[in-house]
Amino acid sequence: MTTTVITGAGGGIGRAIATELADRGHRVVVTDVDLAAAEATVAQLSTQHVADHWARRLDVRDPRAAATVAEEVDAAHGLDAWVNNAGISAMVPFLDVEPAQVERTLSINLAAVFTCGQAAARVIARRGGGRIVNIASMAGKQGRVPYLSDYVASKFGVIGLTQAMAFELAEVGIRVNSVCPGYVATPMQDRELIWEASLRDTTTEAVRDLYLRDTPLRRLEEPRDVAKVVAFLLSDDAEFITGEAIAVNGGAFMD
Numbered sequence: 001m002t003t004t005v006i007t008g009a010g011g012g013i014g015r016a017i018a019t020e021l022a023d024r025g026h027r028v029v030v031t032d033v034d035l036a037a038a039e040a041t042v043a044q045l046s047t048q049h050v051a052d053h054w055a056r057r058l059d060v061r062d063p064r065a066a067a068t069v070a071e072e073v074d075a076a077h078g079l080d081a082w083v084n085n086a087g088i089s090a091m092v093p094f095l096d097v098e099p100a101q102v103e104r105t106l107s108i109n110l111a112a113v114f115t116c117g118q119a120a121a122r123v124i125a126r127r128g129g130g131r132i133v134n135i136a137s138m139a140g141k142q143g144r145v146p147y148l149s150d151y152v153a154s155k156f157g158v159i160g161l162t163q164a165m166a167f168e169l170a171e172v173g174i175r176v177n178s179v180c181p182g183y184v185a186t187p188m189q190d191r192e193l194i195w196e197a198s199l200r201d202t203t204t205e206a207v208r209d210l211y212l213r214d215t216p217l218r219r220l221e222e223p224r225d226v227a228k229v230v231a232f233l234l235s236d237d238a239e240f241i242t243g244e245a246i247a248v249n250g251g252a253f254m255d
């Protein structure tokens with residue numbers, strides 16, 4: 001039985017990852033800055049394989065809280081895997097981005113991947129090995145993205161950090177990979193559609209159409225598209241993959 005912690009899993013992609021992993025027989029520890037949202041995710045997980053999925057409040061900016069979650073889960077079940085999914089975005093033209101926004105974006109999207117990754121790896125290494133997946137972005141591979149400069153910086157950082165973690169943690173048996181989604185229909189995208197429509201002086205429908213036309217497979221990405229790739233990376237089918245940044249974007253960006 002694999003026990004996996006997911007951050008920011010009170011909605012969007014994190015909730016889809018929790019659902020996919022529970023369906024595949026993982027015990028899932030759903031964490032989010034909003035405990036009620038985490039509990040709502042747990043309430044809809046399959047209990048076919050595991051009856052006791054957990055919900056915990058975790059603000060990923062708090063390294064001590066991350067360590068507590070890792071230790072608590074390990075003591076109860078043994079911690080096998082950790083998914084750093086929590087992330088934020090705000091669309092603002094580069095010249096108008098305030099220092100406080102840069103600090104907030106980098107702290108949640110990048111520094112927290114670092115500190116949560118440490119918390120997870122310390123515990124998983126003690127057990128003799130496991131897996132970590134970091135959710136990066138298509139915007140971690142190309143900066144040609146409007147009004148998301150701080151986000152782009154954070155996600156390029158996640159891909160580099162993933163490689164550094166994979167390199168150092170290989171010797172303690174931990175595989176570390178990142179996943180790079182494209183235009184995923186989540187609450188984050190709903191907010192971005194409104195911001196981008198306003199910044200381009202157009203409608204949200206027109207922006208959504210832009211995303212569609214930018215995607216050769218001609219549909220918006222679903223959270224489950226990402227979740228299935230995370231499940232693969234956590235599985236033994238990926239046992240010789242580490243340090244990778246797997247694109248899952250319908251062809252919207254090919255590198």
Ligand code: NDP
Pocket residue numbers: 007008009010011012013014031032033034037058059060061085086087088108135136137138180181182183184185186187188189
């Ligand atoms: P959502 O905003 O829909 O969900 C993110 C979740 O993270 C929310 O439940 C949010 O809580 C939570 N969260 C925010 N801040 C913190 C924090 N400090 N500690 C813990 N949890 C927190 O985003 P998505 O599901 O779309 O995104 C998930 C990941 O995928 C992110 O890393 C994002 O950058 C990445 N991604 C998303 C893409 C997309 O198109 N949607 C594309 C590429 C990558 P609350 O709602 O209460 O703030």
